[in-house]
Amino acid sequence: MTQLPRTKRSQRRARSAASESHPEPPPGHLPVAGPRQVRRAAAHLIRQDTRAFTAMIVFNALAAAAGLVGPWLLGRIINTVKDGGSVATVDRLALGILAGAVAQLLLSRHARYLGHRFGERTLARIREQFVDRALALPASVVERAGAGDLTARGTTDVATAGQTLRDTGPDVFVAAVQALFILGAVFLLDPLLGACGVLGLVGIWFATRWYLRRAHTAYLEEGAAHSTLAEVLAANASGARTVEAFGLRERRVADSEEQIGRCVAARERTLFLRSVLFPSIDISYAVPVVAVLIVGGVLHEQGSVSLGTVVACALYLRQLSQPLDTILQQVEHLQSSTASFARVEGLAGTAAVEAGAVGTVEGEGRAEGVPADDRIDVDGVCFSYGDGPQVLRDVDLSVRPGERLAIVGPSGAGKTTLSRLLAGIDAPVKGSVTVGRVPIADLPPDRLRRQVVLVTQEHHVFLGTVRDNLRIAAESATDSELRAALTSVGADWADGLEDGLDTELGPGGRLLHGAEAQQLALARVVLADPHTVILDEATALLDPTTARHTERALAAVLHGRTVIAIAHRLQTAHDADRVAVMEDGRVTELGAHDDLVSADGAYAALWHSWHSQPEERPAFG
Numbered sequence: 225m226t227q228l229p230r231t232k233r234s235q236r237r238a239r240s241a242a243s244e245s246h247p248e249p250p251p252g253h254l255p256v257a258g259p260r261q262v263r264r265a266a267a268h269l270i271r272q273d274t275r276a277f278t279a280m281i282v283f284n285a286l287a288a289a290a291g292l293v294g295p296w297l298l299g300r301i302i303n304t305v306k307d308g309g310s311v312a313t314v315d316r317l318a319l320g321i322l323a324g325a326v327a328q329l330l331l332s333r334h335a336r337y338l339g340h341r342f343g344e345r346t347l348a349r350i351r352e353q354f355v356d357r358a359l360a361l362p363a364s365v366v367e368r369a370g371a372g373d374l375t376a377r378g379t380t381d382v383a384t385a386g387q388t389l390r391d392t393g394p395d396v397f398v399a400a401v402q403a404l405f406i407l408g409a410v411f412l413l414d415p416l417l418g419a420c421g422v423l424g425l426v427g428i429w430f431a432t433r434w435y436l437r438r439a440h441t442a443y444l445e446e447g448a449a450h451s452t453l454a455e456v457l458a459a460n461a462s463g464a465r466t467v468e469a470f471g472l473r474e475r476r477v478a479d480s481e482e483q484i485g486r487c488v489a490a491r492e493r494t495l496f497l498r499s500v501l502f503p504s505i506d507i508s509y510a511v512p513v514v515a516v517l518i519v520g521g522v523l524h525e526q527g528s529v530s531l532g533t534v535v536a537c538a539l540y541l542r543q544l545s546q547p548l549d550t551i552l553q554q555v556e557h558l559q560s561s562t563a564s565f566a567r568v569e570g571l572a573g574t575a576a577v578e579a580g581a582v583g584t585v586e587g588e589g590r591a592e593g594v595p596a597d598d599r600i601d602v603d604g605v606c607f608s609y610g611d612g613p614q615v616l617r618d619v620d621l622s623v624r625p626g627e628r629l630a631i632v633g634p635s636g637a638g639k640t641t642l643s644r645l646l647a648g649i650d651a652p653v654k655g656s657v658t659v660g661r662v663p664i665a666d667l668p669p670d671r672l673r674r675q676v677v678l679v680t681q682e683h684h685v686f687l688g689t690v691r692d693n694l695r696i697a698a699e700s701a702t703d704s705e706l707r708a709a710l711t712s713v714g715a716d717w718a719d720g721l722e723d724g725l726d727t728e729l730g731p732g733g734r735l736l737h738g739a740e741a742q743q744l745a746l747a748r749v750v751l752a753d754p755h756t757v758i759l760d761e762a763t764a765l766l767d768p769t770t771a772r773h774t775e776r777a778l779a780a781v782l783h784g785r786t787v788i789a790i791a792h793r794l795q796t797a798h799d800a801d802r803v804a805v806m807e808d809g810r811v812t813e814l815g816a817h818d819d820l821v822s823a824d825g826a827y828a829a830l831w832h833s834w835h836s837q838p839e840e841r842p843a844f845g
């Protein structure tokens with residue numbers, strides 16, 4: 225008993241540790257990484273390619289230094305001419321300017337090449353990491369967040385973050401070095417003129433500060449608006465038939481227009497920020513040059529600086545606008561790409577946030593990641609969808625290895641919800657669902673599918689070959705193992721395929737009809753070889769012939785495994801070892817069919833009513 229508060233505390237600690245770097249997302253949304261997490265992830269990416277990054281920095285710095293040669297030598301030419309120097313000296317200085325320009329060109333070209341290579345490699349790493357994380361996401365997280373958000377992160381956001389690494393990052397760095405070198409050169413020529421130049425830049429500082437304070441949130445909102453729009457459009461496309469069948473066209477169009485309106489508003493907000501920033505900056509560039517020319521003119525009149533020094537300082541400050549422009553333009557881009565990178569990195573937080581929400585097993589035999597045996601235990605489980613009402617209340621249940629358990633009950637009793645928890649798709653809000661004393665929802669996907677697989681009526685055929693579709697369940701399965709799996713579920717059609725396992729499936733290839741798609745899915749279950757199979761409406765909606773085919777295939781799949789069946793026909797319950805009756809989120813009766821019938825409770829009533837109406841024996845629940 226004393227263990228419980230401690231567990232709650234540790235869960236709270238886990239949640240708060242997770243939320244430090246990953247702000248808790250709104251319910252049903254994928255998380256966005258916090259600033260610290262973004263910095264850490266960026267530093268990690270740089271560390272993975274330190275040599276290329278260092279070389280890029282060195283060449284950029286050398287290019288910036290070469291860029292300083294021109295104005296300095298031009299100032300010297302002016303002084304030489306004014307002092308009546310020789311033409312040969314002027315020619316030599318002019319050649320020096322040319323050499324400086326050529327050196328700058330070559331060095332910055334090589335620096336850019338190095339930057340691109342670094343960026344492309346890092347982008348490839350980000351993409352790979354994203355795919356790994358997306359595939360490892362719990363199905364419930366993807367279901368609730370929607371495919372649109374995930375797609376927007378994997379396409380637009382990854383591309384934006386990649387562009388930053390390839391172009392923006394190196395550009396900002398080289399521009400910063402150039403700006404520092406230019407200001408240093410002005411100060412070296414004349415500290416007073418240098419001070420005038422720096423004071424003239426104050427306006428830029430204020431304008432940029434104003435912008436930065438608003439930009440991050442505005443760009444995050446823009447990204448979120450794009451994701452929601454993508455989600456709505458994707459739902460329109462995938463649910464087109466339902467939209468047509470129920471005459472929902474106008475409502476969907478209105479929803480889409482509302483989301484487009486939100487996108488436009490979010491874009492207008494960021495556009496407004498840019499439209500204030502850039503004109504303010506353009507004006508601010510002229511100020512230091514004018515200040516240096518006025519003050520320099522006075523100083524030259526007094527004879528304290530040469531004309532060449534004033535011209536060189538003015539040229540340097542004029543030249544300063546180029547790197548500052550780059551920095552400011554890229555700062556704007558950096559804002560949007562940091563927001564994008566935060567959304568991409570947010571996936572790393574999904575596991576952490578989820579871990580905080582998942583119950584753990586108490587005391588002895590605590591979860592160590594590897595199930596000790598095949599026994600499934602449901603212990604004091606409560607569950608609700610998001611902030612909704614509780615749909616499971618204090619459910620306790622143990623399923624012994626090899627047992628056939630049927631779950632029956634009226635519609636809405638919580639049978640499907642319980643099957644999702646048993647399959648590790650959702651995690652309980654309270655209590656635990658374990659296999660071999662390890663919380664099921666904590667198992668990594670490859671280990672989970674060797675323990676428990678949920679079979680429903682929805683069977684997706686993936687674009688790709690028959691082999692690709694089967695190897696989802698067992699990456700290293702040989703062709704003969706794949707064929708044996710197809711044969712065991714009665715998929716004889718596979719033998720007649722012209723290209724065998726290389727036959728492409730889906731649009732443009734072989735289209736599978738309902739029963740064939742189901743057999744393919746069942747062959748995947750055979751290959752995954754889980755010790756427990758959960759059946760939820762696997763054959764409920766099929767026509768009688770297809771259902772007979774599928775049931776034969778199922779029998780082959782279920783042989784020698786633990787079976788938990790959401791029973792829609794009481795014959796299934798009759799044939800099971802035990803029956804669990806669910807009512808209003810609770811298990812109200814549990815036992816063998818005969819015992820429950822003798823007990824004369826809810827199950828007995830169901831059984832008698834089902835038996836007395838043989839012609840109306842529809843599925844219930």
Ligand SMILES: Nc1ncnc2c1ncn2[C@@H]1O[C@H](COP(=O)(O)OP(=O)(O)OP(=O)(O)O)[C@@H](O)[C@H]1O
Pocket residue numbers: 609612615633634635636637638639640641642844845
């Ligand atoms: N994704 C969801 N979001 C919110 N509520 C849900 C969701 N899925 C189910 N529910 C609710 O949870 C409760 C239990 O539903 P569940 O589907 O588990 O019951 P069931 O016994 O399997 O019913 P049926 O036999 O009709 O499928 C119901 O009140 C249902 O409305």
